[in-house]
Amino acid sequence: MLFPTVSFALFFLLVLGLNWALIRRPALWAWFLLASSWFFYGWWDWRFLGLLAVSTIVNHWGGVWLYRARGARARKVWITGLIVFNLGLLGFFKYYGFFVLTAYQLAATLGIPCSLPLLSVTLPIGLSFFTFHALSYVIDIYRGEMTPAKRIAGFGAYLAYFPHLVAGPIVRAGDIVPQIEHPPTRLEPIDIGRAACLILVGIFKKVVIANGLSARMADPIFAGGAMHNAPDTILGVYAYAVQIYCDFSAYSDIAIGLALLMGLRFPINFDAPYFSLSLQEFWRRWHISLSSWLRDYLYVPLGGSRCAHWKIYRNLIVTFLLGGLWHGAAWTFVLWGALHGVYLALERILQPVVRKAAAFFGVGSGPGAGRRWPTWIAHGLARLWLFQVVCLAWIFFRAQTWDDATKLLGALTDWKGSATLWTGINLSVLAIGFLSQFLDGRRIARVWDGLARLPPVLIGLIAAVVLTVILAFGPEGVAPFIYFQF
Amino acid sequence: MAHPSQHGMQIGDDRAAARKGLPLRSALLALGVFYVATGLLNGVRIYEETSRLPYGRWRTVWLAVAWPLDRLSAMTRLDRPRAWMERNLAQKESDQHAK
Numbered sequence: 233m234l235f236p237t238v239s240f241a242l243f244f245l246l247v248l249g250l251n252w253a254l255i256r257r258p259a260l261w262a263w264f265l266l267a268s269s270w271f272f273y274g275w276w277d278w279r280f281l282g283l284l285a286v287s288t289i290v291n292h293w294g295g296v297w298l299y300r301a302r303g304a305r306a307r308k309v310w311i312t313g314l315i316v317f318n319l320g321l322l323g324f325f326k327y328y329g330f331f332v333l334t335a336y337q338l339a340a341t342l343g344i345p346c347s348l349p350l351l352s353v354t355l356p357i358g359l360s361f362f363t364f365h366a367l368s369y370v371i372d373i374y375r376g377e378m379t380p381a382k383r384i385a386g387f388g389a390y391l392a393y394f395p396h397l398v399a400g401p402i403v404r405a406g407d408i409v410p411q412i413e414h415p416p417t418r419l420e421p422i423d424i425g426r427a428a429c430l431i432l433v434g435i436f437k438k439v440v441i442a443n444g445l446s447a448r449m450a451d452p453i454f455a456g457g458a459m460h461n462a463p464d465t466i467l468g469v470y471a472y473a474v475q476i477y478c479d480f481s482a483y484s485d486i487a488i489g490l491a492l493l494m495g496l497r498f499p500i501n502f503d504a505p506y507f508s509l510s511l512q513e514f515w516r517r518w519h520i521s522l523s524s525w526l527r528d529y530l531y532v533p534l535g536g537s538r539c540a541h542w543k544i545y546r547n548l549i550v551t552f553l554l555g556g557l558w559h560g561a562a563w564t565f566v567l568w569g570a571l572h573g574v575y576l577a578l579e580r581i582l583q584p585v586v587r588k589a590a591a592f593f594g595v596g597s598g599p600g601a602g603r604r605w606p607t608w609i610a611h612g613l614a615r616l617w618l619f620q621v622v623c624l625a626w627i628f629f630r631a632q633t634w635d636d637a638t639k640l641l642g643a644l645t646d647w648k649g650s651a652t653l654w655t656g657i658n659l660s661v662l663a664i665g666f667l668s669q670f671l672d673g674r675r676i677a678r679v680w681d682g683l684a685r686l687p688p689v690l691i692g693l694i695a696a697v698v699l700t701v702i703l704a705f706g707p708e709g710v711a712p713f714i715y716f717q718f
Numbered sequence: 719m720a721h722p723s724q725h726g727m728q729i730g731d732d733r734a735a736a737r738k739g740l741p742l743r744s745a746l747l748a749l750g751v752f753y754v755a756t757g758l759l760n761g762v763r764i765y766e767e768t769s770r771l772p773y774g775r776w777r778t779v780w781l782a783v784a785w786p787l788d789r790l791s792a793m794t795r796l797d798r799p800r801a802w803m804e805r806n807l808a809q810k811e812s813d814q815h816a817k
Contacts, residue, residue, distance in 0.1 A: 420734075421737050422745040423739035424740050426739075492730070493745070497727065497734060500729055520726045688740065696752050699756055700756065700799065704807070704808055
């Protein structure tokens with residue numbers, strides 16, 4: 233069930249009614265959340281319900297026994313076993329084929345035989361997300377940051393909760409399990425202004441902007457390889473950068489809005505990432521739930537920033553390399569991640585140079601700031617530079633193969649011919665998508681509150697009209713969200 | 719436990735603490751009106767898109783669900799605004815224009 237479809241609308245209507253009918257009985261409510269989420273997941277592919285059930289049982293009871301274990305050694309054994317179990321699931325379903333093919337290619341290059349079995353393994357939808365949820369749960373218990381969920385239904389509902397199950401945000405057990413175990417009362421207000429705006433904006437970003445950018449610019453460019461010239465290729469890459477932002481942030485927005493309507497709070501996942509001044513800042517604003525997960529469970533355990541310089545750079549590159557691999561079983565994703573790791577390391581290395589240059593040109597804070605160059609010019613240049621750097625990496629993320637990526641890079645040198653994609657409507661869609669970042673965070677909180685002050689009937693009518701307008705401008709049918717493939 | 723703001727929970731938590739929003743009944747009323755209005759404004763198109771599903775049991779079920787929406791939407795002529803927008807602004811063809 234995709235979010236903006238009739239089947240999901242009917243499913244949600246039923247679930248919402250039962251949600252508020254059962255919320256006064258926390259135990260029953262948790263089972264209801266679990267059952268409705270498993271129904272949602274089973275609708276995609278019932279064959280993998282068993283996998284979700286096994287993950288729920290193993291991680292819940294593993295977490296309980298980990299919590300009760302006495303002695304550091306026993307706890308280490310438990311946490312190691314649980315991490316191996318979760319990564320084993322992810323490794324087998326997502327990466328088996330990739331590693332075996334790579335082994336075959338390596339063996340062929342080295343002239344040695346390779347007889348690993350080639351299996352066709354279907355990737356269960358949402359596996360990457362619920363595996364990371366389970367890992368954060370057991371690791372937080374190990375670290376003493378939380379106690380196990382009181383009931384398996386509470387943990388299972390956290391793991392499988394349908395708004396975030398398939399494509400995030402990657403929510404922390406410590407934020408969600410307490411909300412499930414101590415649900416809101418029916419006297420607490422529902423933040424309907426924020427929920428309605430998030431859902432409608434999300435549908436607009438997905439149905440109109442992301443699908444439009446994909447069909448008009450991104451897909452033709454990435455399918456065409458070297459067939460297009462530099463101006464069109466550049467626009468196609470920019471279009472993909474905005475498409476993936478709109479597509480993914482749309483899913484997150486809709487998930488947050490749906491959860492709000494059911495009385496649960498999720499973290500935000502995007503905060504105007506392309507307005508960042510540095511790549512470090514970009515990763516505090518892009519896919520916030522993943523970058524904070526990687527920081528807390530990979531980067532910091534590796535040593536984080538509290539070690540020798542070369543180790544910091546190593547930690548950054550390893551973290552982002554694995555972050556890239558998380559996105560997909562392909563070397564292009566690994567290269568995308570590695571690029572970001574290297575960028576971040578270079579940013580750190582060049583930080584003293586940049587500070588000196590900023591002081592020389594009178595930019596930024598401190599004495600002399602703005603005296604020679606207005607800050608907005610420097611910030612504009614920094615944002616422009618950041619966008620180019622991120623777009624260059626997106627080429628590898630989007631390209632199907634290394635060959636496709638290199639063809640596209642080659643196309644950037646061809647300045648002959650006219651720019652056929654630079655039409656008014658294409659540029660308008662691109663600009664609207666880019667500027668939709670202004671809707672992230674709290675920037676339109678006044679709109680949320682203003683909407684909530686209207687009579688309920690009017691809120692419903694306005695939302696229906698806005699949705700109708702959005703659907704009128706959207707294409708036929710609904711394309712899956714990009715992050716479903718991860 | 720790690721501070722929630724590090725995971726992006728701050729906005730939701732702040733608004734919950736400030737008790738932003740509507741009482742449950744008002745919120746459910748707004749949602750009910752939204753569903754009814756959306757069904758009436760889009761009923762004809764919903765039926766058209768449902769009729770393009772692959773033949774089978776589920777298509778029959780969804781058509782049965784969509785048919786009353788289609789009839790109500792057409793009877794009340796509330797399908798006209800969307801049809802007008804699609805024809806004149808979005809420049810999309812629709813089966814209903816062939817009727």
